Amino acid sequence: MNTHLPLLCAMFLVMMINLIRSQSNEDLYSNCSNLFNCGNIRGIGFPFGGGNRSSRCGHPELQLVCEDNAASITISDVKYKVLGVYPDIKVLRIAREDFSSGICSPLFLNTTLDPPLFSMANGYSNYTFFYGCPNWPTPSAPGQFSCNKSGITDKKNYGFPGAMGPGNCLESVVFPVSQSLLAQSASLENIARQGFEVRFGVDSAACARCANSKGVCGYDNSKNTTACYCPDGSLVSATCSPPAAGGPQGQPPPKGYLALAKDDLYRSSGALSLGTVNSLEYTMSHICPTVSPTDLLSSPPAKDQP
Secondary structure: OOOOHHHHHHHHHHHHHHHHHHHHHHHHHHHOOOOEEEOOEEEEOOOOEEOOEOHHHOOOOOEEEEEOOEEEEEEOOEEEEEEEEEHHHOEEEEEEHHHOOOOOOOOOOOOOOOOOOEEEOOOEEEEEEEEEEOOOOOOOOOEEEOOOOOOOOOOEEEEEEOOOOOOOOOEEEEEEEEHHHHHOOOOHHHHHHHOEEEEEOOOHHHHHHHHHOOOEEEEEOOOOEEEEEOOOOOEEOOOOOOOOOOOHHHOOOOOOOOOOOHHHHHHOHHHHHOOOOHHHHHHHHHHOOOOOHHHHHHOOOOOOOO
16 A cells, blocks of 8 residues: 555645635624624624624623514523614623513523523612412512413512512512612513613634734634634634735645644644534545544655665
């Protein structure tokens, strides 16, 4: 067997994998240059994905959806209407969708904001709606309401400041409310529909550095960090580099170009385990029919004979 065949086949395989990844990242550079537009929510980019933006353009928990010209987001299994997005101050204004038609048919899931991604904005505090209670609380509840719903029509329902469980009531729902609206004695339905503001903690400084290097921001789920998609199709964790010499007349080498020394190829075994690509396996089986990926990784480079 030609001792150089495994090396040549491995170099071909790594080159093809890099080519495919480069083309994919180039698509993300273009895709993540788009902005999310839906109804009155306009011009939204990083750290949000969704809509006409790939999920890899934003944090996995900040994926926007556009339905019937209305933007929404799901956080910890609760769906919210998006009332406003303010990237400059990292604030998202949302309202529970299950309260959009009234406060008597919630999902009975508490609003949960998981740090460090989310935190309640200033001026808001937790509030609890209690449903199907046998008696009024002591002291008296500041907010009482009735619901024409099976099981709780003839029961007591009320709202109370703070985050509490249902106790001896049938159900309860905890969600943030505006302290100023509570002070104004606004109706509970109006308070619920007005929604609340949350701060989102995403590294905007890393995105600014990426944008200043002519890159487009995205999110690397495998590393749980901001990603930078570059015009040449590369994916970096910080900033895009200026085009490097190496191609004809000082131009950068073509996409998918790979320069590896013999020993580097075997030290770079991680590049050979990037995932299964069916088309590559098909190509390898025809070009290198006697060499398996295991052979490529287990066989050391052949030493030149004297």
